[in-house]
Amino acid sequence: MFTQNEITKTQYVPEYLQIAHSLSPVFQKEQCLPLRKVRFQKQQGALHTVGVIDLGPASFPMESLEKQKPQFYDFGQHVVGHVFFTLETIGPPQDAPIKIRISFGEMPCELFGYRESYAGWLSDTWFQEEIVTVDSTPQHIAVPRRFAFRYVCLEILGISQKNTVRLSSLHCIRETSAPTFEVATSKYKGLLGSIDEVSRTTLRECMQSVFEDGPKRDRRLWLGDLRLQALTNYASYKHYDLVKRCLYLFAGMCDAQGRVPSCIYLHPQPHPDTIYLFDYYVLFIPTLLEYVQASGDLPTLRTLWPVARKQISIAMSLLEQDMVREDPTWWAFIDWDDSLDKRLAAQGTFLYCLKSAISITSLLNDQDDHNELLALQHRLKQASRKCFNKELRCFTSGTMQQVSWASQIWMVLGQTIEGDEAKALLLRTERLEHRPMTPYLMHYYVEALLEVGLYEKAREAITKLWGSMVNLGSDTFWEIHNPDDVMFSPYGSVAITSFCHAWSCTPTYLLQKLDEMGAVTH
Amino acid sequence: MFTQNEITKTQYVPEYLQIAHSLSPVFQKEQCLPLRKVRFQKQQGALHTVGVIDLGPASFPMESLEKQKPQFYDFGQHVVGHVFFTLETIGPPQDAPIKIRISFGEMPCELFGYRESYAGWLSDTWFQEEIVTVDSTPQHIAVPRRFAFRYVCLEILGISQKNTVRLSSLHCIRETSAPTFEVATSKYKGLLGSIDEVSRTTLRECMQSVFEDGPKRDRRLWLGDLRLQALTNYASYKHYDLVKRCLYLFAGMCDAQGRVPSCIYLHPQPHPDTIYLFDYYVLFIPTLLEYVQASGDLPTLRTLWPVARKQISIAMSLLEQDMVREDPTWWAFIDWDDSLDKRLAAQGTFLYCLKSAISITSLLNDQDDHNELLALQHRLKQASRKCFNKELRCFTSGTMQQVSWASQIWMVLGQTIEGDEAKALLLRTERLEHRPMTPYLMHYYVEALLEVGLYEKAREAITKLWGSMVNLGSDTFWEIHNPDDVMFSPYGSVAITSFCHAWSCTPTYLLQKLDEMGAVTH
Structure with a gap:
């Protein structure tokens, strides 16, 4: 009766879609800060063989970001939202664009040891990252797109030999359409x-x-x-x-x-x-x-x-x-x-x-x-x-x-x-x-x-x-x-x-x- | 009399900077389109040994963009401005983010054969490019930052196996504070x-x-x-x-x-x-x-x-x-x-x-x-x-x-x-x-x-x-x-x-x- 193309042709019902649209949810939003700096290492026995080493509290401004030396931050909990950071130059004024990669992981394995060798059939574009080029500093950067993560990695991919930069802020505005971010203590033990x-x-x-x-x-x-x-x-x-x-x-x-x-x-x-x-x-x-x-x-x-x-x-x-x-x-x-x-x-x-x-x-x-x-x-x-x-x-x-x-x-x-x-x-x-x-x-x-x-x-x-x-x-x-x-x-x-x-x-x-x-x- | 730090300490003169600010120029803006598709090849005798092969007029929508197969466009003249393009999916709906690199060259040598081996002392961040991740299509993308170029290269870096995309538009809004874009014919022969x-x-x-x-x-x-x-x-x-x-x-x-x-x-x-x-x-x-x-x-x-x-x-x-x-x-x-x-x-x-x-x-x-x-x-x-x-x-x-x-x-x-x-x-x-x-x-x-x-x-x-x-x-x-x-x-x-x-x-x-x-x- 139907060919494959015919049967999948969508019959949009504007009245229903209008009702759906009118029910677009209100979002709760809340600022979250990274709790600590960490580094990752290969570690037998650790989850997915990635050990997490605590490098102490995340207090800003951070030490300088060196080219190709990623800095990792742990937000301490799963968050979904938009991420913002401020990059500032220490010393001589910035004299060339700075290219920085910011990548996100719900788990350490997304940021350490697995990404490079990934050859699975799902698109590798699911690995969450953005590469941002910054023409001038200090600059407060709104990372494009929404991310879901606990861990964040920042890495300078390119910078003038003359310049040094550091992070002077990093935060996430988390979002949910649940009525609250609070997860009430369970009645179960x-x-x-x-x-x-x-x-x-x-x-x-x-x-x-x-x-x-x-x-x-x-x-x-x-x-x-x-x-x-x-x-x-x-x-x-x-x-x-x-x-x-x-x-x-x-x-x-x-x-x-x-x-x-x-x-x-x-x-x-x-x-x-x-x-x-x-x-x-x-x-x-x-x-x-x-x-x-x-x-x-x-x-x-x-x-x-x-x-x-x-x-x-x-x-x-x-x-x-x-x-x-x-x-x-x-x-x-x-x-x-x-x-x-x-x-x-x-x-x-x-x-x-x-x-x-x-x-x-x-x-x-x-x-x-x-x-x-x-x-x-x-x-x-x-x-x-x-x-x-x-x-x-x-x-x-x-x-x-x-x-x-x-x-x-x-x-x-x-x-x-x-x-x-x-x-x-x-x-x-x-x-x-x-x-x-x-x-x-x-x-x-x-x-x-x-x-x-x-x-x-x-x-x-x-x-x-x-x-x-x-x-x-x-x-x-x-x-x-x-x-x-x-x-x-x-x-x-x-x-x-x-x-x-x-x-x-x-x-x-x-x-x-x-x-x-x-x-x-x- | 002065130490190095003292002498370079800037004495900002707000009145002068206010005058400068009040003279911020009006910009002329104009839309420019790519004239033709090209490809580059190593060619002795060509400028910087990069030959430019004409692949015919640039008419949109273009053929599909395949992963890691860059498409090159020639705007036919030097332009300075902001670039916009539209990416659209052909066939099944997009089911994963698409990562695309857009790079720019005033000359072919910037886009072909030299960039990868660059080891000069100026920051390689001067090579003009942006990597954009697109969550949904069709999407009209405003490439961040201003670029100066004649040639543009678009390359899909990552896409779902299920999806195919193509460019359905590409243009530049060029900018100058000169009173006109027109360069009058010279009185000299x-x-x-x-x-x-x-x-x-x-x-x-x-x-x-x-x-x-x-x-x-x-x-x-x-x-x-x-x-x-x-x-x-x-x-x-x-x-x-x-x-x-x-x-x-x-x-x-x-x-x-x-x-x-x-x-x-x-x-x-x-x-x-x-x-x-x-x-x-x-x-x-x-x-x-x-x-x-x-x-x-x-x-x-x-x-x-x-x-x-x-x-x-x-x-x-x-x-x-x-x-x-x-x-x-x-x-x-x-x-x-x-x-x-x-x-x-x-x-x-x-x-x-x-x-x-x-x-x-x-x-x-x-x-x-x-x-x-x-x-x-x-x-x-x-x-x-x-x-x-x-x-x-x-x-x-x-x-x-x-x-x-x-x-x-x-x-x-x-x-x-x-x-x-x-x-x-x-x-x-x-x-x-x-x-x-x-x-x-x-x-x-x-x-x-x-x-x-x-x-x-x-x-x-x-x-x-x-x-x-x-x-x-x-x-x-x-x-x-x-x-x-x-x-x-x-x-x-x-x-x-x-x-x-x-x-x-x-x-x-x-x-x-x-x-x-x-x-x-x-």
Whole structure:
């Protein structure tokens, strides 16, 4: 019916985009100063093998900056914002332009030892730096662009032999659309308390003009990430309008087929990427429902339900004998795992989202649609259950009958399997292959554990993955983390990792659910 | 009496600086477009061995810019101004920052084959470039800073594998404080006419907030250059206020001893360099006189004469038996020639400037001072004449009795030797060692030839040096040019040369003087 070009042609809905625009957030801004000067060195045992040596407090003016001798500053915490510094000449007047590089790292590995040898497939332009040429000093320099960092490096690349310069100021005006920079002390004790606080810090740093996936990389709105941020937001900042803004942005830029795009860019004008992931577009449904449940904003539910409902029809067009069939292109995310057969997990995601759709039809008193969706859910569950391999005692996906965590997780979340059977399945899952690669899938694993009442396991999983990042000294959660292999990256280098990433911010939400069950020890 | 620090401590005169500020010029602005795409190649016989291959007209949007494949554009003429370009993405939306380098050259050698190997003593930050990181496209980019160039190079340094970009616009808003960009057709024919036009183009390009020495390098106000620009200005644009502004800037920033600084920076606030060249500060006197003669602005003469007069007293403190003695530090410019003994040329410069001072005392009817300066002039001439070596039939400088063009030129200009003797001396000068290295000293050589009536020689000298640059295809005159060795540079590389330089702009003035003598063939 549609050619590839036709189906991705964006149908902009000006009314929705106008609503999104009217909800552009107010930003909190705050000045941050570097706490100390540091230097880095190769050090076995240190995080990413980069040791951080404290060179004492950062007090300005600094000693002179020598050509090709970088100076490193530690702001002591993750910040997102615009950076300003003042360069001044000591001695004879400046007689030639000064070229200075300012580079930023969320982690030391971004500034020491990895950048030069980077050969991964993501663009190396994600390494945060600017090269500024200064014609006269003293000069107060506003570094172009926004950066996300804890560490800053300044290095003189070129200067007249006659001149000497030094930094006489350096600061960042940090920005967030969260209602405050303050991260309230957790009600939980010990490591779980720290995990809770780091979750909320991570979310705060990602709350910008929209819920960004990562303020360093990729700085854009992803639908899959949005849902997890929104859930954490309801358990923390309760900034409902920012979720509403994002929902209208997505709804305002569906393709000709009606699919909600997976990813949106804000600049120079809001526009979608040409990516339409099956699991992401059906997740628009629970994202909408949960927003309405949290905010009580029924008018938005009424306005956007047709868009959400459309995702079900589109998903149904991918069914074959009540099973989701694979699209030829990159079609579902599920996890960063190319070797993963995603069909059954996508089926589970659809079932999971159907639950939300059915709840919405109840809210809207649409009995006909309610019944229709219940029937669809029933058929899909029936079909899904055929994928349970009695011999292996787990679900398998695809014609190659692949076994994976993702399939079990999503079959549980889709309620294809329930009660003690589901509990037993998740207990067996720990020993299966194709473990989750990302905190994104780990979130859904924990959600599945909560669903079946495995609270102790849920707490363990949270502690193992997210607690490991806390124990490594991070104040934000990372896009990717393997506690057993800290150097792991799906991008060819750990240095290109987003160390403050939306989809990793959910422990605050998960802990709240645990807490509601009385399963967090205060 | 003064220590080095004390004497260079600037005595800012707010009234003078206020006058200078009030004379900040109005700028003419005009949009310039690139004429053609070019590429460069190593080519024996081409200027600086860089051949320019025409790739056809520059029509936008251009073909895509590939990573590390620079695109070169030729604006067809020398321009000074701010550059703007638009980058747009073709195909999938931009999904990572794009890093682009834009570099500029007055000559092809600045962009091809020389920059990478540059190891000269001037800062390599004079190579004109900016590296810009672009977060979203399409984006109209205002390149930071002002540039002086004919050629522009754009090169993508980093981009997502998924993206393709192209230039959809490129232009320069050129700027001058000359009253017009138009260079009127010369009244002279042939090569002399071209020389005249290129002189005025050179001057126009250097006319910015002040008379800059070079709009590419060093972009500042030098006193020695100012005098030559002012003379050419009187013979062309007649922008008297710009000269007046520069005179007040110099007079407003003398050191504690009263010396006029040699060089002034405008940013961030006007301030002098710590350079006080003997020949430059005495040249303040003729610069003031000539300004008043051209403009009729006697009030400025009355206001600034004490500053000019002070230079004589300071110069006298360097006299020993009526001869200028050398200062221990870099004390006189005369020419870019470290091996040159500058004492006698400095003596001649002082004598030359005394002539102007004596004229000023006449204008001001100060008979006492007039007589005092005449007596001083007489004594200095007497002492200078002792440096004439009868055996060598020329002047020698210093205890080593060095023979140079500079000494003969300045002895003639200082009227230590006159009439036929001076004429004969200048004819012999052609065969001497220590030839002029710069158009600056060549200017004074031609002035000396005019002084003694050697018009044919003057025309020959103009044709040889300045005509050579015209014949090499340049539309501006260079800081340094040796017609017999085009690769010559005192800075270690021809690519760092200022190819549009103030002190080389004087042929318009010199030709006018020749013309007044009926010695230019129309």
